[in-house]
Amino acid sequence: MSKVKYRLKDTYDFLRKCPETSEDDTYLITADITALYTNITTEKGLEAVSYYIDRYGDELLPKRFTKEFVLDLFTFCQNNLYFKFKDTVFRQISGTGMGRIYAPAAADLKVGYQEIQVDLIIENRLGQEVANHFMNNYFRFLDDVFMIWRKSLPEFAVIIEVLNSVDPNIVFTFESNLELNRQSGGIPFLDVEVYIKNHQILFDLFSKVTDTFNYLPFGSSHPRHCARNIPYCLARRIVAFVSESSNVNKRMSEHAVRLTKKGYPRGIIDDSIRRARLLSRHALLNSSRQNNSESENNTSPGPVYFVSTYNPRAKNLSPQITSIVDNLNLSLPAGKSVAVKPSYRKSPSLKNQLMFRPLTLAKVQKCGKDCTFCSYIKTGSSIKLKNGLQVRTNGNFECSSRNLIYIATCTGCSESYIGETGDQLLTRWTVHRQQSKLQPTQAPVQADVHFRLCGKNKYYVFPFYQPRRNNIFLRRRYEELFITKFQPQLNGKLYN
Ligand SMILES: [Zn+2]
Numbered sequence: 321m322s323k324v325k326y327r328l329k330d331t332y333d334f335l336r337k338c339p340e341t342s343e344d345d346t347y348l349i350t351a352d353i354t355a356l357y358t359n360i361t362t363e364k365g366l367e368a369v370s371y372y373i374d375r376y377g378d379e380l381l382p383k384r385f386t387k388e389f390v391l392d393l394f395t396f397c398q399n400n401l402y403f404k405f406k407d408t409v410f411r412q413i414s415g416t417g418m419g420r421i422y423a424p425a426a427a428d429l430k431v432g433y434q435e436i437q438v439d440l441i442i443e444n445r446l447g448q449e450v451a452n453h454f455m456n457n458y459f460r461f462l463d464d465v466f467m468i469w470r471k472s473l474p475e476f477a478v479i480i481e482v483l484n485s486v487d488p489n490i491v492f493t494f495e496s497n498l499e500l501n502r503q504s505g506g507i508p509f510l511d512v513e514v515y516i517k518n519h520q521i522l523f524d525l526f527s528k529v530t531d532t533f534n535y536l537p538f539g540s541s542h543p544r545h546c547a548r549n550i551p552y553c554l555a556r557r558i559v560a561f562v563s564e565s566s567n568v569n570k571r572m573s574e575h576a577v578r579l580t581k582k583g584y585p586r587g588i589i590d591d592s593i594r595r596a597r598l599l600s601r602h603a604l605l606n607s608s609r610q611n612n613s614e615s616e617n618n619t620s621p622g623p624v625y626f627v628s629t630y631n632p633r634a635k636n637l638s639p640q641i642t643s644i645v646d647n648l649n650l651s652l653p654a655g656k657s658v659a660v661k662p663s664y665r666k667s668p669s670l671k672n673q674l675m676f677r678p679l680t681l682a683k684v685q686k687c688g689k690d691c692t693f694c695s696y697i698k699t700g701s702s703i704k705l706k707n708g709l710q711v712r713t714n715g716n717f718e719c720s721s722r723n724l725i726y727i728a729t730c731t732g733c734s735e736s737y738i739g740e741t742g743d744q745l746l747t748r749w750t751v752h753r754q755q756s757k758l759q760p761t762q763a764p765v766q767a768d769v770h771f772r773l774c775g776k777n778k779y780y781v782f783p784f785y786q787p788r789r790n791n792i793f794l795r796r797r798y799e800e801l802f803i804t805k806f807q808p809q810l811n812g813k814l815y816n
């Protein structure tokens with residue numbers, strides 16, 4: 321990625337690279353690439369990826385990956401873009417998958433490759449001087465483009481034409497009213513607003529009108545240092561992004577108000593502002609560069625992370641880990657010692673738990689071995705009860721599945737019975753069948769007798785819920801819950 325010429329890593333990167341002074345006729349211009357991800361065809365993507373591998377593969381690609389492997393992998397990913405909407409699975413047939421992990425990288429390489437051609441065409445059509453001006457004043461973060469333009473407007477029209485001519489699928493849409501952004505007023509780009517004042521290009525923190533400032537509430541279940549660090553990181557961002565000190569003051573008071581609303585103690589907020597104000601803007605922008613280049617070019621092995629899921633009730637393990645590792649290091653030769661850092665994975669939030677939906681539709685199937693139970697099991701992903709309610713299955717079940725809740729429906733009267741089993745489903749029904757021969761008042765489950773008397777032993781069974789642990793108490797809780805929910809008529813006493 322570092323080889324893509326105009327690519328910005330983040331807002332810090334933009335602020336470092338953006339020129340500081342302007343002349344009288346300076347335009348600040350933004351553009352975006354319309355629907356970038358969905359407009360990258362596999363063919364054009366492959367062209368770009370293979371160009372960068374030819375150029376920089378030796379330097380950047382780990383030795384165990386060949387060029388062919390990377391290209392195959394890219395093609396495979398592009399041909400297998402599945403997503404689910406409501407209950408239907410779709411395959412995306414054109415472009416790069418939105419939200420896929422490789423999509424931003426593919427987009428950067430694709431546009432980066434295109435920009436190399438753009439540079440050449442501009443140089444041919446407008447000459448070296450204008451081309452240099454373009455190269456020094458064009459910035460791009462994925463599909464957002466920022467430009468500073470000091471040359472003539474007809475020349476700028478050529479630039480737009482060239483940017484849009486290389487690949488008809490990639491369309492740059494420019495801010496239409498150029499006069500508006502000239503000298504007066506700011507223009508938003510990434511997290512900042514860029515404006516010109518006294519021949520200087522200045523920045524202020526920019527937040528969209530729709531930004532809800534949904535910071536982590538102070539009381540949230542996260543490692544304590546996370547919640548404590550947020551105010552400081554936000555305040556530091558203000559110092560780094562805002563050029564004029566009068567604006568810094570304004571942003572700091574907004575910052576304090578927002579965090580107070582999220583329950584942060586006054587002391588932590590004030591402390592974050594005080595510490596951030598001690599930093600210089602220049603140092604902040606440049607220190608983040610050092611950190612980034614370190615992490616990108618680091619060849620020596622870093623610390624090993626001991627990752628565990630965060631739980632506020634769990635004991636803090638880091639003292640034990642540190643002492644074990646220290647002992648281990650004593651027995652290693654000098655220079656070979658290892659560092660272990662504890663690190664926390666976020667525990668799944670309520671939203672994660674509620675929103676997770678498997679890609680494949682869960683369904684019930686026959687075991688296929690033509691067992692005694694095959695003719696009783698109801699296949700499919702859901703069934704409709706006599707009372708109109710629909711029961712969906714949450715897993716893939718068959719005759720020998722265990723640890724589940726099932727619903728059995730009598731073919732005589734179409735009424736249902738809900739039960740649970742830790743055993744295999746087919747074993748459970750061997751017991752049911754035996755007990756159905758008992759006198760109605762002696763049978764432990766009267767529904768069994770009902771199935772014999774009313775449905776002449778014809779019924780179908782639909783397993784639909786598997787608790788996460790195989791535990792009888794958990795299963796009985798779910799059984800009760802589903803009985804309340806689906807109101808089956810055959811649970812409970814049917815005969816006196
Ligand atoms: Zn079977």
Ligand SMILES: [Zn+2]
Pocket residue numbers: 730731732733734735770771774775
């Ligand atoms: Zn019946």
